[in-house]
Amino acid sequence: MSHQNVERVLGRLVTDDDFRELFANDPRSALAGLQERGVKLTSSESAALASTDVLVLEWMSHAVPRRLQRHAHAAGELP
Numbered sequence: 736m737s738h739q740n741v742e743r744v745l746g747r748l749v750t751d752d753d754f755r756e757l758f759a760n761d762p763r764s765a766l767a768g769l770q771e772r773g774v775k776l777t778s779s780e781s782a783a784l785a786s787t788d789v790l791v792l793e794w795m796s797h798a799v800p801r802r803l804q805r806h807a808h809a810a811g812e813l814p
Contacts, residue, residue: 740774744784749795751805759789 744766748755758765762785770776776784796804 740776741780741784743774744769744776745787747805748787748792749799750803752796753805755789755792755796758792762787 747769748758754765757768763781766776766781766784770781
């Protein structure tokens with residue numbers, strides 16, 4: 736089950752500009768926010784995700800069609 740959550744977090748990091756920005760500024764806080772919302776991660780998964788290279792995530796986000804990405808600011812949503 737937990738591996739599914741790792742995939743969910745990675746997917747969100749690639750498709751959600753606002754979350755990726757939050758993560759880039761403070762990865763541990765961004766992940767803690769997800770965990771408060773019920774995304775269960777082990778401490779080793781959190782540590783591994785927190786060490787993810789944000790430049791790689793940015794590069795990946797450009798490879799995903801824009802119509803598959805979340806634009807929270809445009810929709811008036813909170814990140």
